[in-house]
Amino acid sequence: MQRSWRLDADKLTFITCQPISTANLNAESDSPSNMIGDINLFLRIDDGADGLSPPEIVGEIELMIAEKNNQRRGFGKAALLAFMKYIAERQGLICGEFLGSLDEEMKGKLEGRGEKFACLSVKIGKENERSLKLFEGLRFVKVEEEPNFFGEFELRRMDLGVEGAMKEAGIEGYKEVVYERKE
Ligand SMILES: CC(C)(COP(=O)(O)OP(=O)(O)OC[C@H]1O[C@@H](n2cnc3c(N)ncnc32)[C@H](O)[C@@H]1OP(=O)(O)O)[C@@H](O)C(=O)NCCC(=O)NCCS
Numbered sequence: 001m002q003r004s005w006r007l008d009a010d011k012l013t014f015i016t017c018q019p020i021s022t023a024n025l026n027a028e029s030d031s032p033s034n035m036i037g038d039i040n041l042f043l044r045i046d047d048g049a050d051g052l053s054p055p056e057i058v059g060e061i062e063l064m065i066a067e068k069n070n071q072r073r074g075f076g077k078a079a080l081l082a083f084m085k086y087i088a089e090r091q092g093l094i095c096g097e098f099l100g101s102l103d104e105e106m107k108g109k110l111e112g113r114g115e116k117f118a119c120l121s122v123k124i125g126k127e128n129e130r131s132l133k134l135f136e137g138l139r140f141v142k143v144e145e146e147p148n149f150f151g152e153f154e155l156r157r158m159d160l161g162v163e164g165a166m167k168e169a170g171i172e173g174y175k176e177v178v179y180e181r182k183e
Contacts, residue, residue, distance in 0.1 A: 009043075009097045009098050009100065009101035010042060010043045010044070010098055010101065011040065011041070011042055011043070012040065012041040012087075012094065013038060013039075013040045013041075014038065014039050014040075014079075014083060015030065015035050015037075015038050016035070016036050016037040016038060016039060016065065016075065016079045017029060017030050017034045017035055017036060018034045018036060019075075019078075020034075022175055022177050025177055036065055036066060036067065036070045036075060037063070037064045037065040037066050037070070037075070037076070037079065038062075038063075038064055039061070039062070039063045039064070039079050039080065039083045040061070040062040040063075041059050041060065041061055041083070041087060041094075042059070042060045042062070043057060043058070043059055043060075043094070043095070043098045044057075044058055044060060045057065045058075045102075045106065045110075046058040046118070054109070054113075055106065055109050055110055056110075056113060056118035057095055057098065057099075057110070057113075057116070057117050057118060058117065058118055058119055058120075058121050059087065059094075059117045059119075059120045059121065060120075060121045060122065060123070061080070061083070061084075061120055061121070061122045062122070063076060063079065063080055063083075063122075063131075065079070071130075072130075074169075076134060077134060077138075077169060077171075078169070078171050080134070080135075080138065081138070081162050081165060081166050081169060081171050082171070082173070082174040084120070084138075084160065084162045085162050085166065085173060085174065086174065087117075087120070087160060088160035088161060088162065091115070091116050091117060091160065092115045092116070093115075095114075095115040095116055095117060096115040099115060117160065118158075119156045119157060119158045120140070120156065120157045120160065121154055121155070121156045121157075122135050122140060122154070122155050123152045123153070123154050123155075124152060124153055124155065125151055125152055126147040126151050126152065126153060127151075132153065132155075135155050136155065138157070138162075138165055139157055139165075140155035140156060140157045141155060141156060141157070142154070142155050143155065143156055
């Protein structure tokens, strides 16, 4: 998984690439032929459906493994767990940058709530059983029993810890490496 761009305070994007030993990492490792999907985090303020609840920071995840022949091989789950670990380890930094981009009024309303997520969230089409199983298996819970107007369920996870889930899935973790990249 390679960090692709990180320009906006309300968005974090990684491109998922074919697994590779870090010993063999080179400038071709993230060439288009090695890319298999992406994973994003969008930060937003949630103040309830009626806008009357105290505002809080929600991190919304989007995950995609593009080609059918790359699906069901564990890449989606591995990318998701590594991404969640990355978010958990940098929660203060990510939320701090986001808070810095808000207007003064909103900053005031959020004061005292800390540089942290109230929850992680994902929106999944009601027919998308695979994705629902994946996220529910990682302790994301449906907010409502019925899908919303757009035919989607929203699932949330209140804590960010993934140590146990990673161990269970046999995923060691991730390693950040610096490498030369061709433009
Ligand atoms: C959903 C998606 C990301 C899953 O990625 P993947 O690499 O195919 O999934 P994995 O092989 O890592 O499997 C992860 C989990 O998905 C579930 N799963 C996988 N294939 C499944 C199937 N055929 N039926 C039901 N559940 C399935 C399992 O719970 C599995 O966990 P397990 O290995 O512990 O049993 C991928 O299919 C995709 O990109 N779909 C289109 C976009 C999308 O729906 N995104 C999600 C909305 S944010």
